[in-house]
Amino acid sequence: MPSSGSWRADSWRFGQGSGRAGRAGVTAARGRRVRYKGAAPLKNWPLWVAPLVLSLCGILMIASLTSGSAPGGSLYGAAAKQCRFLGLGLLLMFCCYLTPLSVVRHYSGLLWFAAMLMAAGTLIPGIGVKVGGARRWLNLLGFQFQPLEILTLAVPLFLADRLTASKRQGFQCFCRPTLSVAFLSALPLFFQPNMGGIILVFALCMSMHVVNRGWKYPLTGAAFLFFTFSLMIYVERYRWERFLAFLNPWAAPTGRGFQIIQGLVAFSNGGIFGVGVGKGLQKMDYLPAAHTDYIFPAIGEEFGLIGTLFVLALYVFWTYKVYHIYQRVTDPYLATLIWGVAASVLFPMFLNLGGVMKLTPLTGIPLPFLSAGGSAMVAMWIKVGILMHLGKEINKGQAP
Amino acid sequence: MAPAITPKRYTISPWIFFAVLFGIVIWKLVEYHCFPDPLVLSRSRSQYWGRASVGSSRGVIRDSLGNDLAHSVTTSSFFIDPMHWSPSDAPALRGLVPDAVVEQISHVLKGRYVRVARKVSPDLAQKILTLKLKGLYEEKEKKREYPHGALLSHVLGFCDADGAGLSGLELAWDSTLYEPPGYRILSRHARGRALNGQRDGSLAAVTLTIDIRIQYILEKRLNEAAVQHKAKWGAALCLDPNTGALLAMASWPFFNPSNRDELDSSSIVNNTVGRAYEPGSTFKPIFMGIALESGLVRANETFNCPARLKVADGFITEAYKRAMGTLSTAEILVKSSNVGMAQIGVRSTPLDMYRTLLTWGFGKASDVELGKTEKGLLASPGQWRGVMPANVSIGQGIAVTPLQLAMGMTAVVNGGKLLSPYLVREAVDPAGEVVYRGSRHAAREVLTPATCRWLRTVMRESVAVGTGWRAETPVTRLAGKTGTAQVAEKGKYVEGRYVSSFLGFWPYENPRYLLLFVLGEPSAGQYYGGEVAAPVVKKIVEDMAELKIFGSEAIL
Numbered sequence: 005m006p007s008s009g010s011w012r013a014d015s016w017r018f019g020q021g022s023g024r025a026g027r028a029g030v031t032a033a034r035g036r037r038v039r040y041k042g043a044a045p046l047k048n049w050p051l052w053v054a055p056l057v058l059s060l061c062g063i064l065m066i067a068s069l070t071s072g073s074a075p076g077g078s079l080y081g082a083a084a085k086q087c088r089f090l091g092l093g094l095l096l097m098f099c100c101y102l103t104p105l106s107v108v109r110h111y112s113g114l115l116w117f118a119a120m121l122m123a124a125g126t127l128i129p130g131i132g133v134k135v136g137g138a139r140r141w142l143n144l145l146g147f148q149f150q151p152l153e154i155l156t157l158a159v160p161l162f163l164a165d166r167l168t169a170s171k172r173q174g175f176q177c178f179c180r181p182t183l184s185v186a187f188l189s190a191l192p193l194f195f196q197p198n199m200g201g202i203i204l205v206f207a208l209c210m211s212m213h214v215v216n217r218g219w220k221y222p223l224t225g226a227a228f229l230f231f232t233f234s235l236m237i238y239v240e241r242y243r244w245e246r247f248l249a250f251l252n253p254w255a256a257p258t259g260r261g262f263q264i265i266q267g268l269v270a271f272s273n274g275g276i277f278g279v280g281v282g283k284g285l286q287k288m289d290y291l292p293a294a295h296t297d298y299i300f301p302a303i304g305e306e307f308g309l310i311g312t313l314f315v316l317a318l319y320v321f322w323t324y325k326v327y328h329i330y331q332r333v334t335d336p337y338l339a340t341l342i343w344g345v346a347a348s349v350l351f352p353m354f355l356n357l358g359g360v361m362k363l364t365p366l367t368g369i370p371l372p373f374l375s376a377g378g379s380a381m382v383a384m385w386i387k388v389g390i391l392m393h394l395g396k397e398i399n400k401g402q403a404p
Numbered sequence: 405m406a407p408a409i410t411p412k413r414y415t416i417s418p419w420i421f422f423a424v425l426f427g428i429v430i431w432k433l434v435e436y437h438c439f440p441d442p443l444v445l446s447r448s449r450s451q452y453w454g455r456a457s458v459g460s461s462r463g464v465i466r467d468s469l470g471n472d473l474a475h476s477v478t479t480s481s482f483f484i485d486p487m488h489w490s491p492s493d494a495p496a497l498r499g500l501v502p503d504a505v506v507e508q509i510s511h512v513l514k515g516r517y518v519r520v521a522r523k524v525s526p527d528l529a530q531k532i533l534t535l536k537l538k539g540l541y542e543e544k545e546k547k548r549e550y551p552h553g554a555l556l557s558h559v560l561g562f563c564d565a566d567g568a569g570l571s572g573l574e575l576a577w578d579s580t581l582y583e584p585p586g587y588r589i590l591s592r593h594a595r596g597r598a599l600n601g602q603r604d605g606s607l608a609a610v611t612l613t614i615d616i617r618i619q620y621i622l623e624k625r626l627n628e629a630a631v632q633h634k635a636k637w638g639a640a641l642c643l644d645p646n647t648g649a650l651l652a653m654a655s656w657p658f659f660n661p662s663n664r665d666e667l668d669s670s671s672i673v674n675n676t677v678g679r680a681y682e683p684g685s686t687f688k689p690i691f692m693g694i695a696l697e698s699g700l701v702r703a704n705e706t707f708n709c710p711a712r713l714k715v716a717d718g719f720i721t722e723a724y725k726r727a728m729g730t731l732s733t734a735e736i737l738v739k740s741s742n743v744g745m746a747q748i749g750v751r752s753t754p755l756d757m758y759r760t761l762l763t764w765g766f767g768k769a770s771d772v773e774l775g776k777t778e779k780g781l782l783a784s785p786g787q788w789r790g791v792m793p794a795n796v797s798i799g800q801g802i803a804v805t806p807l808q809l810a811m812g813m814t815a816v817v818n819g820g821k822l823l824s825p826y827l828v829r830e831a832v833d834p835a836g837e838v839v840y841r842g843s844r845h846a847a848r849e850v851l852t853p854a855t856c857r858w859l860r861t862v863m864r865e866s867v868a869v870g871t872g873w874r875a876e877t878p879v880t881r882l883a884g885k886t887g888t889a890q891v892a893e894k895g896k897y898v899e900g901r902y903v904s905s906f907l908g909f910w911p912y913e914n915p916r917y918l919l920l921f922v923l924g925e926p927s928a929g930q931y932y933g934g935e936v937a938a939p940v941v942k943k944i945v946e947d948m949a950e951l952k953i954f955g956s957e958a959i960l
Binding site: 350 | 418421428429432433436438440441443444448451487488
């Protein structure tokens with residue numbers, strides 16, 4: 005009986021170089037086969053098929069949600085736009101699939117720096133675009149996009165490299181690179197302001213530190229952060245109100261709580277089987293941003309529990325497949341990178357779902373692959389491309 | 405081998421974190437989809453479906469030529485649903501709705517319905533709609549309109565703000581015209597564009613026998629005369645003596661049903677059916693007819709007529725207070741001799757005369773489609789004492805409505821058949837079914853044709869050479885009788901208060917129109933029917949001829 009029958013990916017010890025290969029055996033206690041390195045090749049197609057199905061569902065939903073109103077555009081204008089971005093995303097995914105990881109690793113610092121600059125650029129009046137009280141958009145060369153999406157792509161790439169390369173230990177390593185990258189990345193977001201983005205960046209950095217170096221300091225940091233955020237929320241009145249709305253939307257059913265209540269109404273309207281595609285009532289302005297932030301309740305209304313569970317199953321399936329790749333790798337850089345990239349897809353997803361399902365405050369983060377929005381779509385597909393490249397490399401058995 | 409030997413180090417993979425989160429999401433999803441919060445459920449049930457009230461609708465009232473006299477038009481009303489309304493939008497409405505309302509909606513509102521404007525003009529509605537304010541809804545409502553303004557207003561009546569009839573035909577035919585408000589279940593758009601539960605138009609219609617051309621002429625001349633003679637009230641009535649169909653019914657003072665703010669309760673009274681007055685000499689032909697039929701008098705009798713005749717406890721005086729000498733039966737009517745009529749009047753037995761007048765419709769409400777009408781005053785037989793029978797013979801001591809008098813005269817004009825008046829030719833209910841058709845209804849035959857012929861000749865004479873000479877017109881051969889009645893006050897006739905009237909029909913050979921013109925208490929000096937009413941009748945007849953309402957074949 006191998007006494008080490010614990011989880012194979014006890015990843016916090018990655019960097020410590022203790023003989024992992026020795027424990028990579030059959031965990032008989034659980035009766036579950038774990039493949040040896042170089043065993044049967046992984047099937048990597050789910051990595052892009054699941055997101056593709058999600059993206060197509062999103063386009064279908066967007067078409068259904070915008071067909072009624074068509075504000076100033078063609079009937080399926082939003083859906084067609086999303087189609088074009090899906091095409092661009094698939095193209096970039098393919099490029100990333102072909103790009104050697106060494107190149108990605110080499111330029112990750114530059115990418116992160118550029119992403120930071122762009123995030124800071126949103127604060128410059130000329131190129132930053134103000135939407136609803138926050139400057140989250142950047143207008144460059146006629147393209148309008150959210151630098152946060154590039155930042156959440158760059159942070160895992162850069163931090164995975166830094167964490168692995170750093171020779172510091174313990175708290176020093178936590179301060180630099182992890183905390184410094186997190187703080188520097190979050191700084192422009194703080195001024196935008198973009199609470200959801202800050203939470204996202206910190207969650208990413210901390211979780212990557214956990215994967216690379218263990219739980220100790222991130223947990224301490226989380227407690228500290230909790231305190232900080234509570235203070236911030238308390239100081240800024242509108243955040244405070246938003247927070248209250250999340251706790252009890254019924255206190256102001258026509259004001260702050262309106263959005264949340266309408267999301268819940270959409271779920272309840274849908275029931276188990278949904279009201280049918282295009283027949284949802286919530287899109288009649290009851291559900292604000294039904295095709296962006298609130299696309300999940302909109303799916304819930306038109307397709308019911310069946311629809312939402314199907315969407316969720318696709319995410320679970322995709323996560324499981326990423327976990328399979330993660331299990332295969334021994335290299336700490338790769339493990340941290342896979343975790344980071346996967347988390348940069350899954351954290352926004354959970355933040356979005358949490359927001360619309362009254363589990364967390366509303367953050368304004370779109371649902372990956374599903375929500376209408378070009379920059380998020382393209383960035384998510386680039387992440388898929390990177391993961392697919394990693395899967396391919398592992399199958400070749402030549403970890404770079 | 406033993407677990408105790410090798411110290412186990414349990415670690416937690418961060419991937420468990422995702423598994424836990426997925427688990428929570430799935431659990432919450434099942435909860436939200438299948439077991440929602442009752443608050444969410446109630447919200448879901450109430451918010452989309454407005455029980456939009458479908459505004460009440462009213463049918464149209466038309467004249468005999470098909471002109472709309474009253475119809476309902478769609479107007480816009482606006483309300484705010486506070487659930488979707490943001491008070492910061494309120495200033496945009498400044499200038500479009502009253503300032504007080506803007507002030508009200510600038511604050512956070514409760515409920516789901518706050519009225520902003522009611523029945524606004526299409527222009528204003530368009531301006532408000534172009535603002536596209538969220539939470540501001542348009543609601544279509546019907547508004548009653550009278551395209552001809554005050555024309556026929558006493559007959560038509562008016563409605564309240566919710567479209568229920570309050571007077572006149574609107575009240576009498578309310579059950580036919582009124583389509584009650586209903587509810588329609590409508591989906592409600594949060595941006596609040598369409599909440600329009602309006603019927604497209606009602607099938608209900610009431611078609612009258614009224615001819616608005618004649619109505620217009622009557623109202624115009626009535627107004628002129630009333631203003632000229634400073635009358636207190638006036639009434640004019642034109643009908644077809646062969647069928648009883650009312651062609652025009654005018655009452656003065658007028659009121660405008662569209663502007664009910666300035667409504668004066670006294671002007672709402674329809675004098676043609678709602679006011680009883682002592683008819684005076686216009687009643688004489690009817691009384692004479694009854695006397696001839698019942699053998700009280702012969703056509704070839706003569707009467708000595710002094711200026712004043714003592715009858716029992718009172719006196720009957722000639723109008724111009726001078727003796728008329730010896731008059732034949734016909735001359736009594738032509739010269740409108742009160743003393744002559746009184747001598748016939750005293751011959752009558754009160755009970756017989758009372759019964760006869762009752763059968764003629766006096767003292768009873770008219771059977772016309774206008775709801776309640778005035779009964780008039782016919783003294784009970786017990787009161788027929790002393791000078792009373794003589795008074796009745798000259799049209800005093802009996803109060804009639806203009807309609808009763810005119811309907812009594814139809815018998816004289818059409819050869820003895822007492823007709824029921826009718827005003828509504830056809831009534832169609834909201835479902836499109838004809839619920840009523842007005843037609844000629846001869847209640848009874850009260851005179852023989854010979855008596856009628858004699859009376860008509862006498863009335864023609866009255867216009868040709870008698871008191872009604874001012875009504876003689878070249879356009880047709882008019883027959884008629886003037887009337888100057890005294891107005892009683894507290895049981896005594898008062899000097900200076902008269903009712904001047906003229907009752908005529910034409911063409912004399914083949915009567916097609918019967919016209920009664922009454923002017924109550926003219927106070928500009930003249931008061932004799934021949935001076936006040938006859939010239940107006942002449943003008944009316946000439947106006948009608950000019951408009952070619954009746955053909956020229958009768959003109960000699």
